[in-house]
Amino acid sequence: KAGVTQTPRYLIKTRGQQVTLSCSPISGHRSVSWYQQTPGQGLQFLFEYFSETQRNKGNFPGRFSGRQFSNSRSEMNVSTLELGDSALYLCASSLLGPPNQPQHFGDGTRLSIL
Amino acid sequence: TQLLEQSPQFLSIQEGENLTVYCNSSSVFSSLQWYRQEPGEGPVLLVTVVTGGEVKKLKRLTFQFGDARKDSSLHITAAQPGDTGLYLCAGYSGGSNYKLTFGKGTLLTVNP
Numbered sequence: 001k002a003g004v005t006q007t008p009r010y011l012i013k014t015r016g017q018q019v020t021l022s023c024s025p026i027s028g029h030r031s032v033s034w035y036q037q038t039p040g041q042g043l044q045f046l047f048e049y050f051s052e053t054q055r056n057k058g059n060f061p062g063r064f065s066g067r068q069f070s071n072s073r074s075e076m077n078v079s080t081l082e083l084g085d086s087a088l089y090l091c092a093s094s095l096l097g098p099p100n101q102p103q104h105f106g107d108g109t110r111l112s113i114l
Numbered sequence: 115t116q117l118l119e120q121s122p123q124f125l126s127i128q129e130g131e132n133l134t135v136y137c138n139s140s141s142v143f144s145s146l147q148w149y150r151q152e153p154g155e156g157p158v159l160l161v162t163v164v165t166g167g168e169v170k171k172l173k174r175l176t177f178q179f180g181d182a183r184k185d186s187s188l189h190i191t192a193a194q195p196g197d198t199g200l201y202l203c204a205g206y207s208g209g210s211n212y213k214l215t216f217g218k219g220t221l222l223t224v225n226p
Contacts, residue, residue: 004156033214042218043157043202056212090156098212099145105156 002026004093004106012112018079021109025072025093031055032074033103034066037088046089049074050097078111086113117141118203118217126223130192135201135220138185143205146179146186151200151219193224 005024013019025032033056034046045058049068066076072093078085088108094101119138127133137146145164149157161170163179163186170177174197176189186203204216 035216043204043216045213045215048212058213092156098214099206102159102162103214105149105158107154107156 006106010110014114020077023074023091029093031094031097033092035090120217124221135188137203142183146205149202195224195226198224
């Protein structure tokens with residue numbers, strides 16, 4: 001069974017640009033959550049999508065947005081990139097979503113802002 | 115904002131030693147999870163504890179959820195180099211707020 005796939009694995013951007021990251025969940029999983037991981041703040045919840053609807057949102061500025069498609073694949077977009085957006089972005093999928101379903105994480109997209 | 119404090123932040127031990135990692139909060143969590151993350155990979159779920167006082171064992175790993183559901187510990191017996199990694203605790207606060215809050219992790223290095 002294929003795991004959670006995130007593309008691309010690495011990305012380098014400059015300040016002011018925008019970026020789109022992609023996440024393909026495990027087949028059959030309908031919930032996708034996104035997290036930002038940095039050395040200083042650790043893992044922080046961005047948002048969760050279920051059946052194309054955003055169900056939960058973390059405390060991030062509006063520059064961070066996402067969406068989910070009918071096949072459960074999800075994308076997150078960050079506009080007007082800042083140096084502080086450099087991080088590992090992780091997505092996790094689960095069958096029906098939190099809190100009772102185990103989440104399966106992808107290996108992340110490493111975003112570096114120059 | 116509900117916080118999970120993990121201690122110690124770093125731990126370097128020799129193969130065969132025992133260790134305990136702690137995860138504490140001033141808030142009550144409806145459930146608590148432990149993950150292990152290796153370099154270049156995403157976190158992998160080890161266990162979920164949901165009942166106050168619950169103890170779960172996974173081979174040489176023992177997980178405990180505090181009676182008041184505000185803290186948890188992970189004990190590893192006879193650590194092996196393969197146990198090396200970042201150990202993360204994470205919890206759900208319950209209600210309709212299904213945001214998973216993570217601690218900052220304990221980076222464990224087991225030297226052969």
